[in-house]
Amino acid sequence: MKITVLNGSPKGITSVTMQYVHYISKEFPQHELKILNISQRLRKIEKDAQAFQDILDEISSSDGILWASPVYYLLVPANYKRFIELISEKGAGDVFHNKYTAFLTTSIHFFDHTAHNYMNAVCDDLNMRYIGSFSADMYDLRKPEERERLRLFAGNFFDTIGNNAPILKSYLPLTWRNFKYTYGEAKSKTDAGNKKVLIVTDSENQQTNLGRMIERFKASFSTEIEMINLRDLHIKGSCLGCIHCGYDNQCVYEGKDDYIDFYNTKVKTADILIWAGRIKDRYLSARWKTFFDRSFFNGHTPSLIGKQIGFIISGPLSQIPNLRQALEAYVEIQHANPVGFVTDEYGDSTEIDSLLQNFGKCLVQFANSGYVRPNTFLSVGGRKLFRDDIWGRLRFPFRADYVAYKKLGAYDFPQKEYKTRIQNAIMLLLSKLPSFRKEINKRMKKEMIKPLQKVLEK
């Protein structure tokens, strides 16, 4: 069997993920796995029609396609995302039709599921036959039981193709609304006071729903609102995954393009951030993905603490809960407040006008009161994962994070709670007595609310 492997790592063959592909090749020498470096060669693939055609030819002559990529910011790297966009821009979807496919990632399991959901949906949209996905931790390959797991996954992949087995699709196609938003005059104006509002967008054209929603949002304020278009910035490329920033947050692109300065002087200094974009496939644009990927120079340290962040989105967001979750998670993990979304999916222009008007008001109110909504599992879970890895196995390459986490008091390991540990030890010992357990069972509900009642009695 011939399998084309589409490599998503910007590091090309010097990639952690590719070591997993090599392992599959080693275990299944009867099959040919041909690796194509997509992310690393994206610029050439984008500009040179023959380079893109060569990839299509490989895919055409393959029995299966293995998408293999690191997880970058809850998805795949920006260049890989751009390649996916090129497939539809260049009308090359037919080449992918009916091809069996699977998705292999390496990561530290931080929102690997959103990356997997995304690729599954993209493959369903391309009418591919998505066999399944495999999410390996970066260093799983060192463990015999994980190698065996990968071998079984790959075996199933080849068998499924060999048996021409039927595959169930997981995602319905998106339906886009045919609607032109036209805005009315803002009758009242919100005063942002001393709060700095910044709109970041990748809008290509002001005469689109997105462009007009941004204009209407700006018009709801009594002062001029700054807007920066990612298309106007000189961004040399996406994150290279080199981790040079791990030591002291210095990016290899520093001084070579506009991104770092823009992030430090504009994004970090705003109180209210509006991120505005149009849905492209199952996410925002690759340009937006570059914005997120390049923010990795901050490592795993939150860089937008306490900011109010809202999204203005054109397109069927409600049909892509995976995107909504990824965006909310990004904001939460930054210790910022995800204020919400305004889209052009529902309602007429008047309703969208009032949503945008109210959005501005809410953002300013929250900024004034310093409100940040309680964390959900998205960041509670994510932060524990980062805490453990930065304290532990990733401390060396991510020294800057290690130091910053210390300052933030992020090493809140439960082992340090000595009072709880003593209480637990006593209770566990006593609970060996049946009479004690009986009494506890009787009082459980009351005891659970006791500490809260103490607060209410104050």
Ligand SMILES: Cc1cc2nc3c(=O)[nH]c(=O)nc-3n(C[C@H](O)[C@H](O)[C@H](O)COP(=O)(O)O)c2cc1C
């Ligand atoms: C810019 C950037 C973003 C990343 N984002 C994530 C992430 O969201 N979740 C995760 O679990 N790992 C994330 N990682 C870690 C990589 O997925 C992991 O190191 C992977 O094994 C690298 O594979 P590669 O060597 O094939 O590129 C990120 C790494 C970089 C450089």
